[in-house]
Amino acid sequence: MTHDSRLTTYSPPRDGFITHIGRRSLETFRAVADVPTWSPLLVGQMRRLGVDSVPIALFIAVFTGIVLSLLSSYIFTGAVPLYFVGALVGKTVMMELGPVLTGMALAGRVGASIAAELGTMKVTEQVDALETLAYDRNAYLVVPRVLAATLMFPVVTAFAMAVGVTSGWITAVNLLDLSTPEFFKGLRMFYQFKDIWFGLVKSASFGAAVALMGCLQGLDSKSGAQGVGQSTTRAVVLGCEAILVLDAFWALVLL
Amino acid sequence: MIQLDGVTKSFGAQRVLDGLSLDVPDGRNTVVIGYSGSGKSVTLKCIVGLIEPDGGRVLVDGGVVGEMSREELAELRGRIGYVFQFAALFDSMTVAENIALGLARRGHDRSTIARRIEESLAVVELPGTEGRYPAELSGGMRKRVGIARAIALKPRYILYDEPTSGLDPVTSAVMDQLMVRTRDLGVTGLVVTHDMRSAFRVGDRIAMLHEGRIRQVGTRAEIQASDDPVVRQFIEGRPGQMAAAAPRRAPG
Numbered sequence A: 001m002t003h004d005s006r007l008t009t010y011s012p013p014r015d016g017f018i019t020h021i022g023r024r025s026l027e028t029f030r031a032v033a034d035v036p037t038w039s040p041l042l043v044g045q046m047r048r049l050g051v052d053s054v055p056i057a058l059f060i061a062v063f064t065g066i067v068l069s070l071l072s073s074y075i076f077t078g079a080v081p082l083y084f085v086g087a088l089v090g091k092t093v094m095m096e097l098g099p100v101l102t103g104m105a106l107a108g109r110v111g112a113s114i115a116a117e118l119g120t121m122k123v124t125e126q127v128d129a130l131e132t133l134a135y136d137r138n139a140y141l142v143v144p145r146v147l148a149a150t151l152m153f154p155v156v157t158a159f160a161m162a163v164g165v166t167s168g169w170i171t172a173v174n175l176l177d178l179s180t181p182e183f184f185k186g187l188r189m190f191y192q193f194k195d196i197w198f199g200l201v202k203s204a205s206f207g208a209a210v211a212l213m214g215c216l217q218g219l220d221s222k223s224g225a226q227g228v229g230q231s232t233t234r235a236v237v238l239g240c241e242a243i244l245v246l247d248a249f250w251a252l253v254l255l
Numbered sequence B: 001m002i003q004l005d006g007v008t009k010s011f012g013a014q015r016v017l018d019g020l021s022l023d024v025p026d027g028r029n030t031v032v033i034g035y036s037g038s039g040k041s042v043t044l045k046c047i048v049g050l051i052e053p054d055g056g057r058v059l060v061d062g063g064v065v066g067e068m069s070r071e072e073l074a075e076l077r078g079r080i081g082y083v084f085q086f087a088a089l090f091d092s093m094t095v096a097e098n099i100a101l102g103l104a105r106r107g108h109d110r111s112t113i114a115r116r117i118e119e120s121l122a123v124v125e126l127p128g129t130e131g132r133y134p135a136e137l138s139g140g141m142r143k144r145v146g147i148a149r150a151i152a153l154k155p156r157y158i159l160y161d162e163p164t165s166g167l168d169p170v171t172s173a174v175m176d177q178l179m180v181r182t183r184d185l186g187v188t189g190l191v192v193t194h195d196m197r198s199a200f201r202v203g204d205r206i207a208m209l210h211e212g213r214i215r216q217v218g219t220r221a222e223i224q225a226s227d228d229p230v231v232r233q234f235i236e237g238r239p240g241q242m243a244a245a246a247p248r249r250a251p252g
């Protein structure tokens, strides 16, 4: 059996997983003070992580809206007035499915691309090269990505919310026995401003978590294409898990 | 001055450096030779703090690398240029951006940066490649951009990790010349290589790394006249006894 010592020995410190993530997050947090290093890179990352993610988020939102509309009319038939479809679509899209489904989609897209990029830089010694040029890897690589994702996830999610509600409304008007005024009556009846900002705050935290997992997994990559592949997969899985945990956390804290 | 003092480093059960001590005097080129896998790259990485030794000390200008704060370490790295064995160019950046990155960090203005990029690319004989990406260059060209990236900084020390491997004989000779001229400008060079021709051309002092320690260190003439069988075998490139070069396992 071949035995590559680099695969077995060059792994992150053996302290517990949570401690490891915690310490690395703290390092990242400290690097935020190095503004001159990360600030010129922020806009480029926002464009890359945010704008490029809009199509997939909107695609998901359209279908979420359709399904929610049909589903709620099926649930409410007979028992509840049909205009509640508007309420259910609005509430669900804004508070839960908009942020979470968008977050999951971006965990795949953004988390994986960050992990693959930084992983490749790590194993080809580009990260070492950066450090020998006296840059801090956290300030140069991690902070701009995490900040960009924190700022852009809510923006993408806001688009997704708007599109989700719109597609729910179009579905209701065309496929259900519901008029536009009725749909909006339901939508407005239970709407609170909190619904929107609750969704957006959540999505900002999802962005931070997804990007941070991508960065940490990428920078911990073991050498070789296989190592980068593994860290990419881990980044996506951990990003999705973090979203679910945070989702429950915000529900406990803010509702 | 760079001083390595009893440095040890193991990866798992494999002891790579085993009490390595070496002084790198200022203003001269010191060449480290040794078998593939003997820990030459690891030694260079210890000097800039990319790898932390398990034991022993690394001193640069009297400061202990392992005891430095983040800021001190960044400051130290500002004094040292590093040429990576496999170039390690930033592949999302053009050649010019690769060279500019370290210069920008040191606070140079735009016109200085542009001038240094042009100068350093001229020295490695790659003028006009500013706008190209690393993927569009040959291996040897990448290596030379890596050298340009280090010399553009005009550091006090340059660590060259196999600067001539993968280059044709003529380009190798040009790089050797470059390292000699850089030394003449007052830069201290630490050059890792297994190309003996290059070692004798560049090295004012030559040290052989073997089994985790310095086997012999001396002037060019002293090494050429060495009667140590391990050194002789290496500089003459004779096969046989390669077992001696195999990585050793730490006891236990």
Ligand SMILES: Nc1ncnc2c1ncn2[C@@H]1O[C@H](COP(=O)(O)OP(=O)(O)OP(=O)(O)O)[C@@H](O)[C@H]1O
Pocket: A005, A006, A009, A010, B011, B016, B034, B035, B036, B037, B038, B039, B040, B041, B042, B043, B085, B194, B247
């Ligand atoms: N990050 C690492 N993790 C595990 N082992 C490592 C690591 N870096 C180096 N090693 C091991 O240390 C030993 C020395 O490696 P090093 O790269 O210093 O060799 P070298 O002398 O530079 O060889 P070459 O001339 O081939 O470049 C090798 O056996 C290598 O497997």
Ligand SMILES: [Mg+2]
Pocket: B040, B041, B042, B085, B161
């Ligand atoms: Mg090497």
